[in-house]
Amino acid sequence: MAESTTQHHPRAGWDKPDLDLSDAQWRPGSRGHGDVQIAFVEGFVALRNGGSPHSPSLIFTPDEWGAFVSGAREGDFDLT
Structure with a gap:
């Protein structure tokens, strides 16, 4: 059985590809630290928990991924 992503999330604003x-x-x-893993597939970025690889993956467009990475680098997600 092939691993695939969910086709539609009501909060996404548009259908993500399957x-x-x-x-x-x-x-x-x-x-190499932590359980977060990424893959580049068909022009999208997939993100998953490497400790639970069969759980659903998050799918980002290149623009969404860029915004996420920029926010992380700027500390937008820091707990402090």
Whole structure:
């Protein structure tokens, strides 16, 4: 059974593609630390919990991914 993503999320504002992630080349999200993994598939960025790889993946457009990475670098998600 191929791993795929959810087709539609009501808060997304548009339908995300139903990507086949079964052959995705997953890599660590940050220098090999933690469980976050990312893969670039069909022009989108997939994000998953490497500790639970069969759980649903989040799918980002390149613009969404860029905004997320910029926010993380600027400390938007820091707990302090």
